[in-house]
Amino acid sequence: MDLLYNAYADTSDQEEDGGVGEYMPRRPLPAPKKPRSEAYAPPQSPAPTVPLLPQDSGRYIPNRERAVLAAAASTAPAPTHLARPSSSAGFTSPGLGRYISKRERAVLAAATAASINSVPAPPNHPPPSTAVTSPVGSISHSDLPSDILTLLKCQKKVVAGKSRTPAKLSVSLNGHSSAVNCIQWSISHGHLLASAGMDGTVNVWNVWNRNQQKARVLRYHNAAVKDVRWSSDGLSLLSCGYDCSSRLVDVETGLETQMFKEDQTVEVVRFHPDNPNLFLSGGSNGSLKLWDIRVGTVVKEYLKGLGPILDVEFSSDGENFISSSDTSKSRISENSIIIWDVTRQIPLSNQVYTEAYTCTCVRYHPSDCCFIAQSNGNYIAIISARSPFKLDKYKRYENHGVWGFPIKCNFSLDGQQIASGSSDGCIYFYNYRSSELLRKVKAFEQACIDVAFHPSIPNVIASCSWTGEVSVFG
Structure with missing residues (x-):
């Protein structure tokens, strides 16, 4: 095994160094990075417990998602204030300064749409008559x-x-x-x-x-x-x-x-x-x-x-x-x-x-x-x-x-x-x-x-x- 390792190591080193014949010791490869899951988030202080919202009562929502949902519903930002989600892995929400996963973005978008739709429309008053x-x-x-x-x-x-x-x-x-x-x-x-x-x-x-x-x-x-x-x-x-x-x-x-x-x-x-x-x-x-x-x-x-x-x-x-x-x-x-x-x-x-x-x-x-x-x-x-x-x-x-x-x-x-x-x-x-x-x-x-x-x-x-x-x- 050592002979095989040295033989293949020499060949690879020479190729990397442009064909230089002198032996160069092999540099150790960096440890592979642990792939970050979409649900990964940096550690932070625990969010306060938020009651389950009525529109999501049909499924379990973790505390983190409930916090995001409650914050979005309370602030009720206008649609133009939300950046349109891209095809990238995530984006930084204005004012939060942190990574938001696709799942959180979906929850946030649903909550925002629900809050916008819940705003009552102005009454349909007839146009004022000019007749007096x-x-x-x-x-x-x-x-x-x-x-x-x-x-x-x-x-x-x-x-x-x-x-x-x-x-x-x-x-x-x-x-x-x-x-x-x-x-x-x-x-x-x-x-x-x-x-x-x-x-x-x-x-x-x-x-x-x-x-x-x-x-x-x-x-x-x-x-x-x-x-x-x-x-x-x-x-x-x-x-x-x-x-x-x-x-x-x-x-x-x-x-x-x-x-x-x-x-x-x-x-x-x-x-x-x-x-x-x-x-x-x-x-x-x-x-x-x-x-x-x-x-x-x-x-x-x-x-x-x-x-x-x-x-x-x-x-x-x-x-x-x-x-x-x-x-x-x-x-x-x-x-x-x-x-x-x-x-x-x-x-x-x-x-x-x-x-x-x-x-x-x-x-x-x-x-x-x-x-x-x-x-x-x-x-x-x-x-x-x-x-x-x-x-x-x-x-x-x-x-x-x-x-x-x-x-x-x-x-x-x-x-x-x-x-x-x-x-x-x-x-x-x-x-x-x-x-x-x-x-x-x-x-x-x-x-x-x-x-x-x-x-x-x-x-x-x-x-x-x-x-x-x-x-x-x-």
Whole structure:
């Protein structure tokens, strides 16, 4: 054995020394290192005993692993603070400065994931609404004067031929910061008046309330409001405007219940006289749409390539409606006023008003078979509501001025008078039969835009101005 050892030793030594023939004694080989197991860890002070965690109750966990698990769960570091485990044998955990085995890393990662998942998610709050409703007053009639309350309860009707023109200012209502486009009395709650303004608000007024006349300020529209209408039960308001939408609001709570979005500025809305679930809208693209509130969609559409819709009005039976549109772009004056069949969606006549003016307002007579149209020619025309819908060329109501303002007109409850706003800030009262001017009442310094007779109290009329004022005469 010694001979074999020496022979092999010489050969190996010579090879290591590059073939040098001189004998060199063999250097002793270093003792092989003891392989370190993955579970090996330098000795340290014993970790405190930690109770077994619930998620690991199904198996035994040594004290060391429980200490690591408890430390990770208590500190709950964010995921970005943990280095991603690599394929190497181990890594140094931030803040510990020692080797961590794969087993400990797996336990640490599981504990961290569990602690992150256990953090409750923030509550899913709906985005804050930009709409603001201010119930600044009461809509109750409890604070009304006794004489007004008596008239409202009695629902007194005007006797034909006995009505007189209101001349005395009764109430002045201030709340809009810009022009008021439309006003309307509530039919079922006669002490309430709604107004739509260019300031983007709809105001509800408790007109004769002793303490606070402004009852609601509705700010659901994101732009100017063009029109507002009460529902037949007096519990809801439908408004439309430049934000390309119509909105239905519960008056009592002041909350919006439905929104009807369109691809056009909505200029005018009207409830169907027989079916309160239907309403008609007309907009800047010339489109007329009949909506069903129950499903929130369009059920009929009336198309004829019209200009912007200025006004619409249902007949009393709800079978027909009138539309007035701007024809300045198309230069086709025969389409300025059209009578439509509601069911068949077809025009019954489109040569009703052929003069070279647009009409800002159309209104049916309460009982006679005719309607009036407010012309930009500074007069009110009267037209038969029977086919062939003939214009009366021998009767006009003229003395007031329109001059490009969206001036509106209206019939009194008995149909014996016509009231019209005017660009000079006055209200003009005409005799329906003779077209004679009965009275001119100065209401505002600037244009009077809309007028509305009270639906039950005789000789009371509301009006609104281009400067944002609302006044009641009677």
